Amino acid sequence: MTQELYIGLMSGTSADAIDTALVSFEGAQSPQLIATHSTPIPSDLRADIRALCQPGTGELDRFGHLDGVLGETFADACLALLVNTGIEASAVTAIGSHGQTLRHRPPSPDARAFSLQAGDPNIIAQRTGITTVADFRRKDIAAGGQGAPLVPAFHRAVFGCAHENRALINIGGIANISWLPSEGPTLGFDTGPGNALMDDWIGQHRRERYDRDGLWAAQGKPNSMLLEYLLAHPYFVQPPPKSTGREIFNLQWLDTQLEQMDPMPAPEDVQASLLLLTAHAIASAVTGLADQGPARAYVCGGGAHNSQLMNTLEALLGEQVPVASTEALGIAPDWVEAMAFAWLARQTLKGLAGNLPEVTGAHSAQVLGGIYPA
Ligand SMILES: Nc1ncnc2c1ncn2[C@@H]1O[C@H](COP(=O)(O)OP(=O)(O)OP(=O)(O)O)[C@@H](O)[C@H]1O
Ligand SMILES: [Mg+2]
Numbered sequence: 001m002t003q004e005l006y007i008g009l010m011s012g013t014s015a016d017a018i019d020t021a022l023v024s025f026e027g028a029q030s031p032q033l034i035a036t037h038s039t040p041i042p043s044d045l046r047a048d049i050r051a052l053c054q055p056g057t058g059e060l061d062r063f064g065h066l067d068g069v070l071g072e073t074f075a076d077a078c079l080a081l082l083v084n085t086g087i088e089a090s091a092v093t094a095i096g097s098h099g100q101t102l103r104h105r106p107p108s109p110d111a112r113a114f115s116l117q118a119g120d121p122n123i124i125a126q127r128t129g130i131t132t133v134a135d136f137r138r139k140d141i142a143a144g145g146q147g148a149p150l151v152p153a154f155h156r157a158v159f160g161c162a163h164e165n166r167a168l169i170n171i172g173g174i175a176n177i178s179w180l181p182s183e184g185p186t187l188g189f190d191t192g193p194g195n196a197l198m199d200d201w202i203g204q205h206r207r208e209r210y211d212r213d214g215l216w217a218a219q220g221k222p223n224s225m226l227l228e229y230l231l232a233h234p235y236f237v238q239p240p241p242k243s244t245g246r247e248i249f250n251l252q253w254l255d256t257q258l259e260q261m262d263p264m265p266a267p268e269d270v271q272a273s274l275l276l277l278t279a280h281a282i283a284s285a286v287t288g289l290a291d292q293g294p295a296r297a298y299v300c301g302g303g304a305h306n307s308q309l310m311n312t313l314e315a316l317l318g319e320q321v322p323v324a325s326t327e328a329l330g331i332a333p334d335w336v337e338a339m340a341f342a343w344l345a346r347q348t349l350k351g352l353a354g355n356l357p358e359v360t361g362a363h364s365a366q367v368l369g370g371i372y373p374a
Contacts, residue, residue, distance in 0.1 A: 001026050002026070003024050003026050004024070004093050004346065005022060005023070005024055005025075005034070005087070005093060006022075006023050006092065006096060006342035006345055006346050007021065007022055007023070007078050007081065007092055007094075007096070007130070008020070008021045008023055008095075008096050008337075008338040008339050008341035008344075009074055009077065009078060009097040009098065009124075009338065009341060010098050010337045010340075010341055011041070011070075011074070011099070011119065012098075012172040012173055012301075012337065013101060013172060013173025013174050013196055013245060013246060014173040014194075014195055014196060014199060015041055015046045015049045015050065015173075016040070016041060016046075016209070016302070017038045017039060017041055018038070018039040018074060019036070019037075019038050019334065019335065019337070019338040020038075020077050020080075020081040021035075021036050021335045021339050021342060022034040022035040022036070022081055022082075022085060022087065022092075022342075023339050023342035023343070025346060031158060031339060031342070033331060033332075033335055033339060034085065035084065035085040035087075036335050036338070037077060037080050037081035037084060038334070039076070039077045039080065041073075045069065045070075045073070048062070048065075048066055048069075049066065049070075049100055049102070049118075052066060052102045053102055053103070053246050053247075054250075063102070063116075066100075066102075066118050067119065068120055068123060070099075070100055070119035070120070071119050071120030071121070071123030071124055071127075072123055072127065073119075074097060074119045074123075075124045075126075075128050076127075078095055078128050078130070079127070082128075089129045090129070092130050093131070094130060094132065094345045094346070094349055094371075095124060095130050095131070095133070095345065096132075096133050096134075096136075096341035096343070096345025096348075096369075097119060097121055097124055097133070097134040098117065098134075098136065098337075098341050099117025099118055099119040099121075099134055100117055100118045100119050101115065101116070101117050102116050102117065102118055103115070103116045103247065104116075104137075104147070104148065104244075104245040104247065106148070106242065106244070107141075107144070107145075107361070113146075113147070114138070114141065115137040115141060115148070117134075117135065117137070121134035121135070121370070121372040122372055125372040125373065125374045128374070129374045130374055131349075131371065131372065131374050132374075133345035133348045133349065133369045133370070133371055133372070134369060134370060134372065135370045136150055136341075136344055136348075136368040136369045137150065137368075139355075139366050139368045140366055143355075143362035143363050143364060143366050144361065144362050145241065145355060145357070145361045145362030145363075146241050146242065146243040146360045146361055147243070147360065148176075148190065149170075149178070149188050149189065149190060149243060149359065149360075150340070150354060150355060150360070150368070151176070151178065151188075151336075151337060151340045152168075152178035152180075152187075152188035152356050152359045153186070153344075153353070153354060153355065153359075154340035154344065155178040155180060155186075155188075155336075156178065156180055156186045156356075158331070158343075159178075159180060159298065159326070159329055160180045160186070161182060162183075163182055164182055164296060165179075165180070165181045165182050165290060165293060165294065165295035165296070166179075166180040166181075166295065166296055166297075166298060167179055167180070167285075167286045167289060167290060167295055167296070167321070168297075168298055168300070169191075169282055169286070169298070169299045170299075170300050170301040171194040171195060171278070171282070171299060171300075171301040171302065171303025171306075171309070172194050172195065172301040172302060172303070172337065173195055173196035173199070173246065174190050174192070174193060174194050174196060174245060174246075174249070175190065175193065175194035175278060175281065175282055175301075175303065176188065176190045176191060176243075177189065177282065177285045177286065177289070179289040179290075186356055186358065186359065187240065187289060187358065187359060188240075188359040189240040189241060189242045189243065189285070189359070190242060190243045190244045191281045191285045192233075192235060192244065192249060192277070192278070193249040193274070193278050193281070194278055194301065195210065195278070195301075195302055195303050195306070196246055196249060196250075197249055197250075197251070197254060197274045197277070197278075198210070198211055198214075198217070198271060198275060198278070199211075200250065200251045201254070201267070201270060201271055202216060202271060204251065205267045205271075210302075211275075211306070213305070213306060213307045213308060214306045214308025214309050215308070216268055216271050217272045217274070217275040217308050217309075218272070218308045219268045219272075220266060220267075220269040220270070220271050220273075221272055222269070222272045222273045222275075223261070223265040223269050223270070223272075223273050226257065226261055226265055226269075226270065226273045227276055227277060227280070229257040229260055229261075230257055230274075230277045231277065231281075233248075233253075236281055236284075240361075241359065241360055243360075258270070275306075275308060275309055275312060276312060278303070278309060279309055279312040279313045280316065283316035283317050286317060286321055287320075290320070290321055294320065294321075295321050296321065296322050296323075296324070297313075297321050297322070297323045297324070298323075298324055298326045298328065298329055299313070299323065299324070299325050299326065299333060300325065300326040300331075300336035300337070301333060301334075301337065302333075302334070304325040304326070304333035305333070310323065310325075344368060344369065347367070347368070348367055348368055348369045348371065351367055352367065353365035353366055353367055354366070354367065354368035354369070355368060
């Protein structure tokens, strides 16, 4: 049986790091994680990314510049992974690059849908000498879908189980769920904020990148009135298919809710409320999906390291739905998303679909992405 190597390249909405995963595929076996590498995104580059996540002047020139810089940075991240492992570029079939999302506008009656990622795949292919597959989301949108989430098909392929109902929850900047029942169709959608709002709030108040283990949130007390205002956002009750991003859940939105508060809660109470918001949105998604029979929840993404968040989620779900990290299923939570893009690139090169129409709302299954030969 021949082994095929792919690199999955992921840079998520948190804009914290570029994650690369070298993944081996062998026949029908589950993909194996061979090596990983994480390149922190320098703060000036993160500032450029964050600036382009909001409308502003000179966007086209700033986009063109960032697209190239990120293309180079992504290529360097792949090369560093290969140097560390001593594997030649020629041994890798392809790179699957998600790109850095700058704007995600799902289908709505008010505006045309689009999803824009930066990180020029031409540059990645040129600099690495490896065929690169990128721009995964727009094909699904062209087929009438949300363009997101795209990971449920991968979650189904590697974590699906014939004797257990599983909820796979990725807590990145935004959180998303894949419902993998032991029988029946896979479902999935973005539940709402993941870490992004908590990161932004602690960044504004304490100049920290994120709330390590949720310790600051643990010092506060969730404010029930604020939580009520936050949960009143129509997104939380909108039926799937649905996807979201920083366009909606950002500090500006939070400030608008805080303006209604009198007295103003202490900053650590706001952090505690944001943590509860993330956990609450995830827990109600899980409970809604797992209303028939027992299930288990498995968490991946950076949020799996936030022990306060994990404990809160566990408390909300109770004994009905035990919570663990994907480590319990053999894959460390930090690498699931990058692995998914290695898997999606392979699907594309094999002419196989990458989206699940029942998840994204596309009218049919689609071979996703564009192929950029080396
Ligand atoms: N020990 C920790 N305690 C609390 N939060 C953590 C910890 N480690 C990581 N995180 C959180 O995880 C975030 C990064 O998660 P991750 O890389 O999964 O998100 P992402 O890049 O937005 O990915 P994606 O959009 O693909 O889901 C950090 O910004 C931080 O908020
Ligand atoms: Mg990340």
